Amino acid sequence: MKKAENIIVGISIGDLNGIGSEVVLKTFEDTRMLELCTPVIFANVKQLSFIKRNLNLEINLQGIDRLDQLVLGKVNVLNVWREGFDLNLGTNDDKVGEYAIKSFVTATQALKEGKVDVLVTAPINKYNIQSDTFKFPGHTDYLAQELEGDALMFMVQDNLRVGLLTDHIPVSEVAKHLTEELIVKKIETIKQSLIQDFSINKPRIAVLGVNPHCGDGGVIGNEDDAILKPTLKKIFEKGTLVFGPFPADGFFGSNQYEKYDAVIATYHDQGLIPFKTLSFGNGVNYTAGLNKIRTSPDHGTAYDIAGKGIADYNSFKEAVYLAIDIFHSRNQYHEISQNPLKIRPKQEFSKKGE
Structure with a gap:
């Protein structure tokens, strides 16, 4: 070494x-x-x-x-x-x-x-x-x-780690980018980074919902029920400890994030606003997956x-x-x-x- x-x-x-x-x-x-x-x-x-x-x-x-x-x-x-x-x-x-x-x-x-x-x-x-x-x-x-690899924006401050499913795209385009293929790839990238870069053998990963209240059963959008939930279920059944989707509005304020090794937000500001609020200028932007x-x-x-x-x-x-x-x-x-x-x-x- x-x-x-x-x-x-x-x-x-x-x-x-x-x-x-x-x-x-x-x-x-x-x-x-x-x-x-x-x-x-x-x-x-x-x-x-x-x-x-x-x-x-x-x-x-x-x-x-x-x-x-x-x-x-x-x-x-x-x-x-x-x-x-x-x-x-x-x-x-x-x-x-x-x-x-x-x-x-x-x-x-x-x-x-x-x-x-x-x-x-x-x-x-x-x-x-x-x-x-x-x-x-x-x-x-x-x-x-x-x-080489699949780049992913990963914001880190001590044990607070926030990754993104989508990053620098307009909010109006977020939903159409959320495919099963993308979700599987990003979660696998985060999981591998937690294992090799942060020495966490069995990482626990939380995923935030795309719509307010995760869509309220389809009343406020159907992306959570149609895409996120079934995809996360498939990933979990294959052995990855992934949980959610969770409503984003109270997730950080209630300190739920402390139960997980990483949190994945569906779009840029959903993850970056709470991260920067909690990290107080000590946060780091890490490009995981490379x-x-x-x-x-x-x-x-x-x-x-x-x-x-x-x-x-x-x-x-x-x-x-x-x-x-x-x-x-x-x-x-x-x-x-x-x-x-x-x-x-x-x-x-x-x-x-x-």
Whole structure:
């Protein structure tokens, strides 16, 4: 197993006019983080040094031009571009979006090639990243194309885990996307992630209904009775501990979620609103179901506070912790799969020194 400091965490810098650079630099200003991993930020060292000085941060940046120059135990910055350009913090700028994608695409390629072990992505602006060569709604869709597996948005904060059957689609289209095939695939992805990424051998999964009160017997829509209930029954009969559908309105307020290892919402806001309310800025967006590990903070570019030095970096730090923990969990899972007699107790790998 890799030593902690030898775990290479690739970081795409996101929108430089937002708070991404600030939360990344604040996270690794704490030198204890370098006992857990070696970060490599895909950006430009001169620009990050400028931002560092503006924010009065005490952090040493190691500029490199190739990944084979990476220095373990240092905060490395891979120069993905050389040219300088003006930053106008707090504004939407297509040029900045272009560099955000350069960072992300280069970091993803390094992840594919095994040159970094995990990827943590700082926030992007979904509007200014669009171009003739990049036509994706965001990080997840591109990763789904580039990496093996079935990508699924999985929001995580300690033991609260919320997955989605559908994500970035209009509410008006949710019902027609809910097919038996989709439900089976998403639940299997969540189940496998809970086993290999979170070391939960027999996960219990709750599914929320699509309609208010799960349709009230067809009075408020028939999707729950016609699609969700029979599909969940089939999945349960095959050995997966899946339960529901549950009415979504009182599920989190009554703390029902605490009985389950994961909750699956049928659409984006049904899952993300309660998750972000409960996680208080410490949540992590994990892309489950892929052959590589990617996490990100649960917030956006926050243009309104960019450059003011007041951005909360806890969510980004938690994203780094989670990526490292999942990296270790997957290694143990594969080791045990190859040698079932060699079973180790679950360990806490991250948050060392806190």
